[in-house]
Structures are given as C-alpha cells and as structure tokens.
Amino acid sequence: MKKSRNKAVTVQDIAALANVSPATVSRALSQPEKVSAKTRNLVIKAVEKTGYTLNQAASNLRRQQTDTIVILVPNIGNSVFSNVVEGIEKICAEKNISVLIADTQKASMSPLRARSYFSQNKVDGVIIMDGLMSLKALNLGPGGPPVVFAGEWNPDDDYPVVRIDDAYGVSLAVNHLYELGHRRFGHVAGPLFHVPGRLRYDSFRQSLSLLNCDPDQAWFAEGPFTLASGKKAALAWYSLPEAERPTAIFCAGDEIAFGFISTLSHLNIRVPQDVSVVGYDDLNVAEYYIPALTTVHQPRRALGQLAANTLIALIQKAPLEPPEPIKPWLKVRDSTTKAPD
Numbered sequence: 001m002k003k004s005r006n007k008a009v010t011v012q013d014i015a016a017l018a019n020v021s022p023a024t025v026s027r028a029l030s031q032p033e034k035v036s037a038k039t040r041n042l043v044i045k046a047v048e049k050t051g052y053t054l055n056q057a058a059s060n061l062r063r064q065q066t067d068t069i070v071i072l073v074p075n076i077g078n079s080v081f082s083n084v085v086e087g088i089e090k091i092c093a094e095k096n097i098s099v100l101i102a103d104t105q106k107a108s109m110s111p112l113r114a115r116s117y118f119s120q121n122k123v124d125g126v127i128i129m130d131g132l133m134s135l136k137a138l139n140l141g142p143g144g145p146p147v148v149f150a151g152e153w154n155p156d157d158d159y160p161v162v163r164i165d166d167a168y169g170v171s172l173a174v175n176h177l178y179e180l181g182h183r184r185f186g187h188v189a190g191p192l193f194h195v196p197g198r199l200r201y202d203s204f205r206q207s208l209s210l211l212n213c214d215p216d217q218a219w220f221a222e223g224p225f226t227l228a229s230g231k232k233a234a235l236a237w238y239s240l241p242e243a244e245r246p247t248a249i250f251c252a253g254d255e256i257a258f259g260f261i262s263t264l265s266h267l268n269i270r271v272p273q274d275v276s277v278v279g280y281d282d283l284n285v286a287e288y289y290i291p292a293l294t295t296v297h298q299p300r301r302a303l304g305q306l307a308a309n310t311l312i313a314l315i316q317k318a319p320l321e322p323p324e325p326i327k328p329w330l331k332v333r334d335s336t337t338k339a340p341d
Contacts, residue, residue: 009050011025011026013050014043014046014047014050017046017049017050018039018042018043018045018046019042020039020042020043024039024043025043025046028040028043028044029043029047066098066122066123066124067096067097067098067124068097068098068099068100068122068123068124069092069097069098069099069100069123069124069125069126069127069308069311070099070100070101070102070117070122070123070125070126070127071085071088071099071100071101071102071126071127071128071129072102072104072114072117072126072127072128072129072130072133073085073101073102073103073104073129073130074103074104074105074129074130074131074132074152075103075105076101076103079283079284080151080281080283080298080300081129081151083300083301083304084129084150084151084300084301084303084304084307085099085101085304086301086304087300087301087302087303087304087305087306087307087308088127088150088304088305088307088308089304090301090304090305090308091304091305091308091309091312092308095312097124097312100117100123102114102117104130104133114133114138115138115139115140118135118138118140118144118145118147119144119145123145124145124146124315125145125146125147125148125311125312125314125315126145126146126147126148126311127147127148127149127150127307127308127311128147128148128149128150128152128153128159129149129150129151129152130152131149131151131152131153131154131194131195131196132152132154132194133154134154134156134157135147135154135157135159136156136157145315146311146314146315147159147160148160148161148162148307148310148311148314149161149162149163150162150163150303150304150306150307151163151164151196151300151303152194152195152196153195154195155195160310160314160320160322160323161323162303162306162307162310162323162326163303163325163326164298164299164303164325164326164327164328165325165326165327165328166196166199166200166203166328167199167202167203167206168325168327168328169203169280169296169298169328169329169330170200170203170204170207170250170280170296171203171206171207171210172296172328172329172330173207173250173278173280173296173330174204174207174208174211174250175207175211176278176294176330176332176336177248177250177276177278177336178211178213180248180276180336180337180338180339181338181339182246182247182248182276182339183213183247183339184219184244184245184246184247184248185208185213185218185219185246185248185249185250186218186219186220186221186237186246186248186249186250187201187204187218187219187220187221187249187250187251187252188221188222188223188229188230188233188249188250188251188252188256188257188260189201189204189220189221189222189223189252190222190223190224190225190252190253190256191222191223191224191225192222196225196252197222197225197252200252200280201222201252204218204250205218218246219237219240219245219246221233221236221237223256225252225253225255225256226255226256226259227255227256227258227259227262228259229255229256229259230251230255230256230257230258230259230260230261230262230263231259231260231262231263233251233256233259233260234259234260234261234262234263234264234267235263237249237260237264237275238263238264238267238269245275246275247274247275247276247339247340248275248276248278248336248339249275249276249277249278250278250280251277251278251279251280252280253279253280253281254279254280254281254282254283254285254286254293254295255281255283256279257277257278257279257280257293257295257335258279258285258289258293260277261277261289261291261293261335271291271335272291272334272335272336272337273337273340274340276294276335276336276337276339277293277294277335277336278293278294278295278296278335278336279293279294279295279296279335280295280296280298281295281296281297281298282295282296282297282298282331283295286331286333287331287333289335291333291334291335292333292334292335293333293334293335294330294331294332294333294334294335294336295330295331295333296328296329296330296331297328297329297330297331298328299326299328302326303326306323306326310323
C-alpha cells in the first residue's frame, strides 16, 4: 500500500492497514508503552509498508510538548553546578531533549522572567538547582510544567528532590578525623540559612555525638562557600590560644578549605602536621592543590543524570518512586594525618 509521492500517508491509512483505530495509531507512535506489544507490532509493520514518516513538530503540537527543559542555576561558573548540568545534558541529548540554562544570580533574572519559564507552552519541565528560589514567592498559577529540585531545594516548596546524602558524607569526614586520633574538632560551615550549609552543620554535630564527642565543645565558624570565608575562619582559628586550637577542621566546601589552608600557610601553620583539614565537594583542582585535599566526593554528574531521568518520568507521567539520595565517598589525600602528640 505505497502512496504516491503526491499524496501523503495519513494516520487513517496506517489505522486501516493495521486494523486498529486512528487513536490507537497515535498512541502507539507517541506513547508506545500504553499499547500492547501485539498492537505496537501491527502499527510498526503498517508504518514500514506505507513509508509513513512521523512529523515530529506536528506530533509535539498534538502532544502540547516542546521537547525542551530549562535548568535554573545559581552560578553556572561554579564547577559544582556545571558538573550537574553536564549530567543533565547527557541524558537529555540521548532523549533528543533541548536544554535551556538560566543563571538565577544574574540581574536580568527578574521574578517576571523566572515565572515565564514555568509556562508549559515554553518548556516541558524545569530543574531547579537554586535552594534560595521559592516557587511560592513566584505565585505560579496551576497547570505549569513538572519541577524537580537538584542538589539544593527550598524546604517551603513541595516538589521532588534529587540530592547527595550529605549526612552520610559528613559522617565519613568526621569518622576519618576521629580514626586519626583527633579529639579537638572544628567546623567551618556554609551559610546556615541555606539547605546545604544547615544540613552539613547538623550532620557534623550529629556525627560527633555518635562518637561520644560533645558537639558543643567543637569550634565553629560560618560564612559563604568562598575562599574569603576560609581565610576569615583561618584567622579566627589562629587567634585562639594554641592549646585550644582544634587539630581537625571539617570545611563545608572545598573553596572554604582552600582559603583556610592558604591563609594558614602564610602564617607558617603546616597542614596537615599542625592541623588536618577535610573539604566537601572534590572540585577538579582538589587533588592538585598543595597539599592535595582530603575531601568528600560528590558524584555531581550522577546527580544531574538522576535529576534528568526523574523529570522525564514526570513529563511522561510514568510511575515514579521517590529517588534515593546518592551516596558520596571520601577521597583521602595529603591534608589529613594523625593528631599531633
């Protein structure tokens, strides 16, 4: 049943040849998981016989899908976020889904522009990596696209979250320092109003408690996830009486750890001989730093892949189990050693 070049093959032609309804043909082509294998094979054979070519653009219009998603990132220049984006893009490329990226920290990202990304006419779904973005504050109307938070999230919003198991990662860091004989601990936290900063701070205290160490006796500093924050914490650590200085410092991020170690080096404090330091992230530069940084490795690309697969399942309305947190692991390098005598 080959149609002439002057007459396009229609869904009705496929339906007649396969002896099924046109609606069943459309379903078999756009949502094959919703028809039986027998029906699917009948439609496939009819397509092959007629030379029918599915017009993807028309199909998208019928399904009201754009085959495009948007990622809202707080700082695309930060490798922590860019690595997650790489994982998202890998899965989307395999599924022929286009990816838009918007930096939520740019001045051009107004609430009005942010709301525009939640129109189902523009994108099929949204992945948010900015834990400071509140969807409630955006006053989004009903009928928007599916949303998934990745790595960071706003506790005020009720959307699926894919994340690293921070509590487990922090426990690896603290246990490592404890096994090296350290008993005077310190923590340079990220901002406590921010989900990662608060989670790692709470997990640090809990990990000490499980080791029968009093978390209230631990030294503590707080600041952004920046080099400058590490520098400020190092100066505060150095100002303590020598006998009271913690011998083991857990930093909530690698950049904090780099700033901390660099500042101590200028003060002739040796890492790890005088104080052991553990970071969190395992940035690409961590193994090349001097000393090479002991840190908790976040599988960021795997996080991105999980976020993409979760969003695609929501878009396709497929059954979805709440995703389990991804386990990080500890990379032991040169910035930690046994506690000084």
